[in-house]
């Protein structure tokens with residue numbers, strides 16, 4: 001049963017992949033997913049743990065050879081049946097979601113007109129307004145430019161604008177800043193946080209980076225090998241993690257200590273002797289404070 005505070009409630013989500021002449025592979029192994037309304041929820045786990053597959057399941061955009069099953073899938077207290085989730089998703093590399101041969105304006109106007117019956121001129125005005133909302137300067141000019149003419153950060157802002165034009169109730173951001181440099185990363189995260197409050201969105205922030213979820217998320221789910229191995233409030237996860245995998249992930253945050261060690265999560269081996277340059281974060285608790 002869905003609780004009142006959950007926007008999304010999924011029971012026993014499984015995803016399998018079947019390739020030609022190969023046995024079926026279980027990718028997501030029966031997870032229960034409850035996403036509280038109006039929060040930013042972090043999904044954390046190393047590469048290959050199943051974060052993206054889980055999110056693609058929610059959005060019904062799994063690859064052709066993947067099959068998803070659930071025991072129940074409810075949205076805002078109602079069974080979603082076969083309807084699409086009123087959500088939008090942004091990805092690590094905005095280039096993959098943008099057609100290099102089309103202008104930014106083309107992309108935005110297309111989304112506006114998909115969701116409301118307005119003229120092209122009206123759609124253009126709405127699109128320009130949305131570009132302003134996501135902090136893009138010279139929006140009229142940007143409308144005429146092609147994706148490659150924009151910086152990575154600007155492209156990600158365009159994707160966020162496109163996502164918002166779809167009027168989602170839930171925004172899934174899958175490693176939205178991984179491809180960006182640190183300063184731009186912080187700006188995009190700020191934008192997501194700001195929009196989440198402004199639009200009263202529920203946001204799912206998928207990342208392998210605990211540093212990012214610390215300052216952004218109210219709650220965290222930790223994924224490992226296709227399962228959620230631990231979940232709780234951000235404080236619970238940071239200060240009272242019980243699962244060994246969570247502890248290892250936390251231990252893998254660079255200490256910033258001059259003689260700090262960098263550990264790999266999966267095999268617990270030392271992968272680097274020392275971090276010589278001064279890191280941004282000093283200790284785990286300082287990481288949390290710094291980002292809060």
Ligand SMILES: Nc1ncnc2c1ncn2[C@@H]1O[C@H](COP(=O)(O)OP(=O)(O)OP(=O)(O)O)[C@@H](O)[C@H]1O
Pocket residue numbers: 017027045046047048049050051052053054063
């Ligand atoms: N199209 C595909 N065909 C077969 N296996 C796949 C496919 N896509 C993903 N997988 C496998 O599913 C598992 C989960 O992948 P997923 O992309 O969800 O991981 P992730 O946690 O999001 O990691 P990353 O951040 O690296 O994408 C991995 O073992 C991956 O190899």
